[in-house]
Amino acid sequence: MNLTHDFSPTPEVDLASGKYVKIWHGPQHPGITGNMSLELTLCGDEIVNCKTHVGYLHRGFEKLMERRTYIQNFPLVCRIAVPEPTFNEYLYSAGIEDLAGIEVPELAKWLRCLNLELMRLGSFLMWLGGASGAFGMSTVYQWTVTHRDYILDLFEEMTGARIYHMYISPGGVRAPLPDGFKDRCLMVMKKVEKLLYEVETTVLNNAVFKKRAIGLGVISSDMVDAYGVTGPNQRAAGYARDTRKDSPYLVYEQLDFDVITATGSDAFDRTIVRYQEMHQCVSLIRQMLDRMPTDGAFHTPTPNVLHWKIPAGETYVKAECTRGEYGYYIETDGSEYVRRVHIRGPSYTHAIAVMEKLVIGANIADVAGLMVSLHTYPPEIER
C-alpha cells in the first residue's frame, strides 16, 4: 500500500484573485443522483476544487431506530435507500436474527436472495438510464426505466408494493411467491436481456460515450483501499472482490457466478462492469427460479414482537449491493429498543472523499458523468 497519500481535502483557492468562479452543482440538477450538491471552484471550465455537500436527505434514521421496537424498524429501514430498499430490509433482518439467534428457513433464504437480485437488476437499470442520460442519451433512460417498471411489477406481485417492499422481515419473509410468478419473471428477464443488447449497441458502442467516458475519473489501484472504494468501482480497478463470493450469505454459495473485473478503472470500465453484472443478475435470477424449493416454511416465528427484547450484543452484517459494501452495525443492550444502528453505505466515501479527489482537473461538462459513474446514492451517506 502506498503510505504517502495525502488525504487532506484540496486546499481553498484565492477567490479574490478573479481567476476562479464558484458554482453549485446540485442539489437540483439532472446529473445528480439524488439530492446532494457539489460546490465546485472552476478555473475556466476546469475544476480546481470541490466540496461535497450533503444533508438534503438527512432524516435521522439511525436516531429514529433507537426509539422504535424491533418490528417497528422493519418498515422504516427500506426508506434509507430509495432505489434499493431491499438491501436495508435484508441487512436489518439479518442483523437482528444474528443477535437474537433466529435461524431463517431455507425457502426464505432463496426468496430473500431472489428479491435482492431482482432489486440489483432494477437498481442497475435505473442507473444505466442515469448514466446514459448524463452522457446525453436520454432515450435510453426511457427504455431502462420502463424495464425497471417491469421489475417493479414483479415486486408488486411478490411483496405487495413497488418501491418499499417491506418483504424481508426478521425471521424470514412475509409471503411465499404467488402462483405463476416464475413464468412472469422469466418473461421479464427475456425482455431485460433484449434491452441489454440494445443498450450495448447504442451506449457501449457509441463513439460519443466512448470518447467522453474512457479515461474519465480514473481510480488508481492504490486508491482503492486507501479510499475505501468497494463494489463495481473497485472491481473496475482490477480487484476481484465481491462480498457475495468472499463472505457468502443467503444462497450465493449454491449459485454459479464469477466476479467481474476490468482494468481501466475509468467511467467506461465501470459502466462495462455494471453492464456485465446486469447479465449476471439475469443469470442468477434464472438459476434461483430453477433451483429454489417451491414450498416449505418461509418465516420463523419470533418472540412476541410487541415486547421483543434482544440480549445485549453487537454485530456487523454486510452484503454486496449495486454500489459495493452495504453493512449494518447493530448494537443491542437487552431492552426492547436497539442501542445503536449504523448503516454503512458505499456512497459515503465514493461521493465525498473519492469524488472530491477525482473531480479535480475534470471538465465541468463531465462532472455529471463522473458522478454517475461512481454510482452514488446520497441517502445512504446521510441516513
Add this chain to the structure above:
Amino acid sequence: MKLKDVISPFYVWQRAFEKPYTNTKPIDTRPGADAYRGFHVNDIDKCVGCSSCQTICQNHAIDMVTTDKNSMPGDSGLRPRFDYGRCCWCALCVDICPSGSLHMSNEYAWVSDDPDSFRFTPGVDEKPWYQHEQGYHRDPNYNLLKLERAEMDMLSTEEGLKSFDEVVSGYNHEQAIAEADRCIECNICIATCPAHMDIPDYIKAIREQDLEEGLRILYKTNPFSATCGRICTHRCEDDCTISHLGKPLAIRWLKRYIIDQIPAENFARILQDSCEENGKKVAIVGAGPGGMSAAYYLRKQGYRVSVYEANKRAGGMLRYGVPTYRLPDDQLDKDIDYIISLGVTMHYETKVGIDIEFNTILDNNDAVFLSTGLNVPSNLRITGEEHPRVVSGLQVLFDTASGNNPNVGQKVAVIGGGNVAMDAARVSRRFGADVTVLYRRRLEDMPADPEEIKEATEEHCHFVTQAIPVKIVPADNPNQAIIHWGEAEMVDDGKGGRPRPILQDDKMHTETYDTIISAIGQSGDYSFLSESIRNDLSLKWHKFEVDDRQRTRIGNIFIGGDVANEVADAVSAIADGHNAAIGIHQYISEKV
C-alpha cells in the same frame, strides 16, 4: 474510432414507434396486484377494539375512536381510525390484528381536495374499495402472534384417579415465560374479570421476571390468588383477544405461577400491608372468599375485623365444595393464613342466629358484611327422593373435604350438570365408583365449566343427557335405590331462548344405583336474619338486591358473594368482598 461506434447509436430509432408502458389515467386504470398493500378495510363486527394496530404502528397513524359500537366485555367498542397523512402502508397493523378483522384492498388511488378526508375509520366511513376481493391479507403461515399455548404438565387420567392429588402441575419457569410472552397487553380482559384484575400488568411482571411486583399487582384486586390461579372460572380467558385466532392465554395458570414461586413467609415482606388502626369495627358473616376478601381490604384500611364462621375452618365453598385435586388445602391456606395474619379475629364454629344473635353483631359493629353463601341443596322435587341412598352433591363434597368417606358405593348416578355435579361425579370416581351423570338438557347446555366436563369425561364418567328423573323407588337391597327416568325431547320455546326439555312418557328407563347424588342447585339459608331485616333487605329470586358497592337498603349492612350476585363463582365473591370494603369505608367515613 470505429465506424460501427458511430452508426450503432442510431439503433435507438428502432423503438420509436413502440407503445409506452405508462397508462393514461383516468381513461384506463391499472388495478393493484392481488396482494397489493392498498387502502385499509376493517370488518368492524369482527374487530374488538384491542388497539394492537395502534400499538404496533410505527408512524402513530392510528387513533382508537368511539363508534356506534358499545363497549362490552370482550370488545372495547373503539375502532381504529387511520390518518393517511402518516400511514406508510407497511401493513404491520394487518399482520398483528388478533381478531383478523383488518386487511387491505388493492385500491391505491384516492383523490380529494379536502385533506381532512384522508383521516377515516375503515368499516365505518363508507369507501368504494371495501368490496374489492384483492388486496393484502396476512398469509396464514406468517404469524406475529403465538396462537398455541405453552404446554402444561398434568397428571395422566389414570394417575389422577388414584388419589386426590392436584391434577394440574403448574407452569415451570420456561413455560410461564413462553406463555406470558403471548400476551399483547390489549387490556380487554380487565373489564371481563369480575375483580377487574390488572391482568396484563402481572403477566408483564412474569415476563420481566419480577414476581414480587407480580404479587403486589395480584393483591391489589385479589387476595385469593393461589385459589383463583387454580379454580377460577377464568372468564377473562373466554374474552382474551388471542382467542379469536388461537388459544386464549392461560391467564389463570400464569397467576398461579406467580403465587407458586413465592413462599408464604415472604408475603408480608413483599406486600408491606400496614394496618394502621382506625378504631372502627366491622363484622363479617361467612369466611368464604367473599368474606375473607372483604376482611383483607378492610383490615388494610385499619378496621378491626371479626369474622363469624359456622364451620371449623375458613374458606367456605372453596374448602368444603372444591375437591383437593383441583384446589389443595395448603394452597387455600396460603391465601387465608396471610389474610388472618394481618390481625383478623376469627370466630369458628359460630353459627350466627344460634350461637350469637345477628342483632348483637349489628349493634356491636359499625358495619356488617354478609357473605354466607348458598349451602342448602335444592330438592329434586320427585317422589321418593327422601330415600337414604339419595344424597346431595354438597354433602358428598363436604364429607370428603372433612376427611370422611361419603361411602357412595360401586354404582353412582349424579343428577345435574353444574360444577357441583361434576365435582361430585369425579370425587365418586376417586372412591372407585362407576359414575353416570344424568342431565336433563344437552351437553352444550351444561352450566359446568367446559374443562370440568372434559376432565370428567376423560375420567370415564358416563354422561347421559336429555334424561329427566321421574321417581325414585326403594330397591330390594336396602343399600340401593332405583331411579326411573325418561328421555327428553328438546323443544324450541318459541321465544328464541334455549330449548326446553320435554319428557317423553314412552321412553322410560329404570336403573339401580348404590347412591343417587342430586346436584341440581342450591340456595341460601337466611333464617338467622329477623323477619323485619329480611323484609327491609329485599330478596329477589332468593338473592339480595345490592348496588355496585354491595350496599343494601339498610345503611350498615353490606351483602356479597353467591347470595347477592348472579354468577355465583369464587372470583365474583372476591370482587364483592373488595367492593364491599370500599363501600363500607365510604359509609363509615361519611358517617363520622
Add this chain to the structure above:
Amino acid sequence: MIEALKQRLSEHFQLTNLTIKNAGLAFLWVEKHELEMLLRQLRDFEGYTHLSFIIASDHIEKNQFKLTYMLHNYDTKHDLGVHVDISRVNASMHSIHPLWAQAWTYQRELKEMYGIDFPESPRVDEDFCLEGWDDMPPMRRDFDTVKYCEEHFDDRDGRATEENRQTMKVNIYPERGE
C-alpha cells in the same frame, strides 16, 4: 487465526478485551492512546487495509462514548471492529485522517452528531448534515427527539385517541373496582 493475531498484537498493545462473534467477525478493545498505532499496525502489517466505517455509540449510563473502527482484511475475509471507550465529558479523540481518506468525513460527522472533537482532523468544524443546528448534538442519547419536535413543530388538529382500558371502565364498570 484471530487468536494468533491477538497474540501478535498483545506484544505491542494493551488489548483490554476481545470477543469473537463468528468466523468472519471479531471485536477488540484498546486504550485510547494506542488506537492510532494499532490501526497502523493492522493496516500495514496484518492486512486490514479496508476501513468500513467509524462510528460512536453513546453509553450515557457509563458516561462514555464507545468508538468503533470497523476494518476488513480482504485476504482472510475477516472483519475486525476496534473499540475505544472515551469519556463523554469534553469528548475528544485523535484523528486518524492520515490513515484513510474517508476518515475525516466520519470524524466530521462524529463531531456534529455526538460532539466528539478530533482536533487535527481537516474541516472537522464544518456542517455535515445539519446546517444551522444550534441544539445538543442530536445523536447523543439525552437528546430527546420527541421533545424537540413538540417544541418546534405543531401537530395537525383533529387527532384524538382513546385508551381502551379507561373507556371500558367508564362504559362497563364505572362503580366497581378501585
